[in-house]
Amino acid sequence: xxxxxxxxxxxxxxxxxxxxxxxxxxxxxxxxxxxxxxxxxxxxxxxxxxxxxxxxxxxxxxxxxxxxxxxxxxxxxxxxxxxxxxxxxxxxxxxxxxxxxxx
Numbered sequence: 001x002x003x004x005x006x007x008x009x010x011x012x013x014x015x016x017x018x019x020x021x022x023x024x025x026x027x028x029x030x031x032x033x034x035x036x037x038x039x040x041x042x043x044x045x046x047x048x049x050x051x052x053x054x055x056x057x058x059x060x061x062x063x064x065x066x067x068x069x070x071x072x073x074x075x076x077x078x079x080x081x082x083x084x085x086x087x088x089x090x091x092x093x094x095x096x097x098x099x100x101x102x103x
Contacts, residue, residue, distance in 0.1 A: 009055040012037055015088065016050060019043070025050065028074065033067035034058065038074040043086065049078035052088035 016025050016037070024042035034057040041050050051071055053063075063071075078085050 011056060012052045012054045012088065012090070016041065016052060019088075020048075020050070021045065029070055033064060033070040035062055035064055036067040036070055038070060040083070047083055049074065049083045049085040050088070051075070051085060053090045055090050 013025075013027075021042040021044070025039055026041065027037060027039035029038060035054055037050070037052040037054050039050050041048055051074065075085065077083075
């Protein structure tokens, strides 16, 4: 569950398990850009694409350049197959710096 203290990190996958139909979440690209969770699941029986920030990941779920590419690729896939998307937002910010900008 989501803690009342907004400064405490929580398990986003646990939240997804509680909201989506039981046992339906199938995570994609888990080994890539761990600050963003993407996958397919069922909500009230219908298929949905799921995007969520993982505040337990390094950077506390901040959007990195690689995470934004993962998000974009997944969004395009959902759009191409007409799958509605659900976005669980807990975005603390964006990672900036030479490493993220690729310079």
